[in-house]
Amino acid sequence: MRVGLWITCLVDLMRPAIGFSALKLLEDSGCTVVVPHLQTCCGQPGYNSGDLQSGKDLALKFLHECEDFDAVVVPSGSCGGMMRKHYPTLFQDNLELQSRFTALAGRVWELSEFLLQRPLPPLSTRFKGRLTYHDSCSGLRELGIRHGPRQLLQQIPGVELVEMADRDICCGFGGAFSVKLGDISTRMAENKCRSIRATGAHAVVGGDLGCLLTIEGRLRREGDDQTQVWHWAEILAGMASH
Amino acid sequence: MHSKADHFKENSRRQLGDATLQQNMRRFGGRFAQARAVAMEELPDLEALRDQAAAIRDRSLYQLDEWLLRFEAQAKNAGITVHWAATGAEVNRIVLEIAQAADVRKVVKSKSMVSEETGLNEALIGAGLHVVETDLGEYILQLAEEPPSHLIAPALHKNVEEVADLFAAHHHTPRQTDIPSLCREARVQLRPHFLDADMGITGGNFLIAETGSVVLVTNEGNGRMVTTLPRVHVAITGIEKVLPTLDDLTTLLKLLPRSATGQSITNYVSLLTGPRHDDEREGPSQSHIILVDGGRSEVLGTALQPALRCIRCGACMNHCPVYQNIGGQAYGWVYPGPIGAILTPAYLGLDQARDLPQAATLCGACEVVCPVRIPLPALMRELRQQSVQQGLRPWRERLGVRLWHWLALHPRSYRWFSRVLIWGLSKMANAQGMVTRLPGLDGWTQGRDMPAPQGASFHSLYRKTSRKTS
Numbered sequence: 001m002r003v004g005l006w007i008t009c010l011v012d013l014m015r016p017a018i019g020f021s022a023l024k025l026l027e028d029s030g031c032t033v034v035v036p037h038l039q040t041c042c043g044q045p046g047y048n049s050g051d052l053q054s055g056k057d058l059a060l061k062f063l064h065e066c067e068d069f070d071a072v073v074v075p076s077g078s079c080g081g082m083m084r085k086h087y088p089t090l091f092q093d094n095l096e097l098q099s100r101f102t103a104l105a106g107r108v109w110e111l112s113e114f115l116l117q118r119p120l121p122p123l124s125t126r127f128k129g130r131l132t133y134h135d136s137c138s139g140l141r142e143l144g145i146r147h148g149p150r151q152l153l154q155q156i157p158g159v160e161l162v163e164m165a166d167r168d169i170c171c172g173f174g175g176a177f178s179v180k181l182g183d184i185s186t187r188m189a190e191n192k193c194r195s196i197r198a199t200g201a202h203a204v205v206g207g208d209l210g211c212l213l214t215i216e217g218r219l220r221r222e223g224d225d226q227t228q229v230w231h232w233a234e235i236l237a238g239m240a241s242h
Numbered sequence: 243m244h245s246k247a248d249h250f251k252e253n254s255r256r257q258l259g260d261a262t263l264q265q266n267m268r269r270f271g272g273r274f275a276q277a278r279a280v281a282m283e284e285l286p287d288l289e290a291l292r293d294q295a296a297a298i299r300d301r302s303l304y305q306l307d308e309w310l311l312r313f314e315a316q317a318k319n320a321g322i323t324v325h326w327a328a329t330g331a332e333v334n335r336i337v338l339e340i341a342q343a344a345d346v347r348k349v350v351k352s353k354s355m356v357s358e359e360t361g362l363n364e365a366l367i368g369a370g371l372h373v374v375e376t377d378l379g380e381y382i383l384q385l386a387e388e389p390p391s392h393l394i395a396p397a398l399h400k401n402v403e404e405v406a407d408l409f410a411a412h413h414h415t416p417r418q419t420d421i422p423s424l425c426r427e428a429r430v431q432l433r434p435h436f437l438d439a440d441m442g443i444t445g446g447n448f449l450i451a452e453t454g455s456v457v458l459v460t461n462e463g464n465g466r467m468v469t470t471l472p473r474v475h476v477a478i479t480g481i482e483k484v485l486p487t488l489d490d491l492t493t494l495l496k497l498l499p500r501s502a503t504g505q506s507i508t509n510y511v512s513l514l515t516g517p518r519h520d521d522e523r524e525g526p527s528q529s530h531i532i533l534v535d536g537g538r539s540e541v542l543g544t545a546l547q548p549a550l551r552c553i554r555c556g557a558c559m560n561h562c563p564v565y566q567n568i569g570g571q572a573y574g575w576v577y578p579g580p581i582g583a584i585l586t587p588a589y590l591g592l593d594q595a596r597d598l599p600q601a602a603t604l605c606g607a608c609e610v611v612c613p614v615r616i617p618l619p620a621l622m623r624e625l626r627q628q629s630v631q632q633g634l635r636p637w638r639e640r641l642g643v644r645l646w647h648w649l650a651l652h653p654r655s656y657r658w659f660s661r662v663l664i665w666g667l668s669k670m671a672n673a674q675g676m677v678t679r680l681p682g683l684d685g686w687t688q689g690r691d692m693p694a695p696q697g698a699s700f701h702s703l704y705r706k707t708s709r710k711t712s
Binding site for chain 2: 007009011012013014015016017019020035037038039040041043045046047048049050051052053054057058061137138141142166168169170172173174175176177178179180181182183184185186187188189190191213214216217218220221225
């Protein structure tokens with residue numbers, strides 16, 4: 001199976017380890033992984049800021065780069081939601097494009113969804129510790145990702161998964177919202193960090209780097225340098241140092 | 243009501259800094275949301291019911307003119323005087339004319355959000371009438387001289403201590419702090435007003451086209467008294483509230499109280515169909531209904547039309563993490579929360595509420611609970627697009643989005659830009675790997691750090707591993 005791996009702009013820029021974790025997990029489960037080398041951003045930041053044209057242009061770029069793959073996998077529910085839920089709505093005046101985007105949407109998978117469709121390879125991770133999982137909004141509500149990442153993490157013998165209060169309430173990131181309405185965003189992050197700490201977990205895990213940057217940034221600002229922040233793929237791929 | 247919706251940033255900052263409000267909001271917390279979740283378990287197929295409810299509301303809206311004319315004809319048959327008002331000022335003028343013709347001195351009101359839109363209380367009081375709000379929450383706010391902060395619990399932002407202070411100051415009675423005593427005290431104060439009021443004013447949750455009835459869905463007995471004791475009853479409601487049939491009402495009544503307070507049904511559901519008949523002993527001798535446009539017809543037929551499905555249950559704000567942190571008054575006008583972020587710019591104009599469509603992380607929590615399936619995040623995105631088209635966004639934001647757009651379409655420049663950005667952020671990071679100040683992005687760094695990049699971009703590292711790329 002020829003799989004296109006979409007790294008996402010945030011992972012590319014801020015935390016390539018998540019991209020390499022995804023790559024490893026996909027290759028370990030027997031896929032031929034191609035990383036389209038011209039990929040940049042899925043277009044969601046512009047689209048959510050009200051710039052429809054930038055959403056359309058980058059959707060077309062994505063179509064051009066990824067249409068030939070058997071599957072496109074992305075380690076983010078937020079970008080995955082953009083590709084699967086929003087791209088097919090952008091070209092309602094163009095039936096041909098609309099049907100191509102709809103067909104492609106059927107081959108776009110968030111990483112956990114894709115991994116769970118295949119036999120899980122032996123895991124190389126020796127991660128030990130108590131984890132709590134934050135449900136990222138787009139993954140949860142646009143793609144229905146809830147059990148997948150938890151199920152994968154529970155395959156690791158040393159992992160104890162504990163649930164935080166308000167686990168499915170937004171962390172306050174919201175893309176440009178975090179800068180435009182920083183006060184509100186910060187308060188939401190503060191609430192999230194309180195819930196995380198109350199679990200006594202060693203680490204918080206999530207599936208979207210935007211949330212992870214928000215949570216880690218707030219934890220450190222509060223002086224908490226103990227609670228680790230990981231993408232669940234980093235833990236699963238053995239790339240999370242402990 | 244005078245709008246402060248264009249000062250959302252200042253409003254929300256003030257609310258975030260208000261320790262009492264924050265405590266009150268936290269105490270309220272997810273109470274309505276939890277009650278809703280429990281109540282919905284009673285329904286065998288909630289999702290199908292939401293589909294039906296949305297379809298009923300759409301049918302009402304797609305043929306709104308027909309259903310309204312049908313309603314008008316049936317209401318007239320039942321002896322109701324039907325008035326049409328294009329603006330809030332017209333509503334206030336009509337109410338005053340009715341009051342003058344009927345020699346009204348005292349008005350008792352049950353909750354009406356539309357009358358908040360029009361600033362009716364100020365207009366009536368200005369004309370020398372005595373106006374008393376009788377919904378407990380609205381009564382508290384009338385004493386406090388504050389606008390409502392929630393669709394169904396207007397004084398949700400106030401705690402018992404604050405209400406005790408207000409009552410003691412206004413009633414000149416000993417200060418009491420237990421809720422049942424406070425309720426009793428309000429009842430004692432309000433009872434004489436019900437008995438000697440000349441006019442009762444209510445809103446209307448629904449209008450039924452086939453019967454000409456106004457439907458009130460309430461929990462306090464005040465609605466019944468306001469509509470039956472005074473000589474004149476005036477219902478004021480938006481034109482979008484019409485439903486074709488009583489059958490449609492039964493579907494929506496399964497969802498409204500459950501979505502709102504988690505009740506299977508409210509304490510009172512009243513269908514008011516005209517004044518007292520000659521052979522009846524109770525009820526008003528005059529019934530009026532004022533059908534209010536107030537910007538609604540401008541929304542019909544546009545991309546924002548689904549917002550007119552709203553049945554004012556408040557579930558969107560009960561589940562909104564932004565609302566839960568800043569409270570309703572931050573939204574600056576009548577309707578708070580996600581639906582307010584859409585209705586306020588839709589009714590008043592986007593330039594009157596520039597930041598409201600931005601007041602969301604688009605987390606989608608509102609959309610999944612809306613009983614009539616209003617796609618709230620999509621409508622906010624639509625308003626964001628309109629904001630850009632109308633040139634209402636700050637130039638720095640526009641420049642940022644355009645620059646990103648251009649870079650993302652030019653991968654070579656994009657890679658170069660990434661390198662510069664990573665280099666810059668890494669330079670700014672402290673020993674713990676955190677950037678504590680980002681010029682131009684202090685919205686982020688005022689309350690949190692930015693973790694520094696790991697060192698090089700994925701794509702540059704990947705190229706070095708000389709793998710096969712497409």
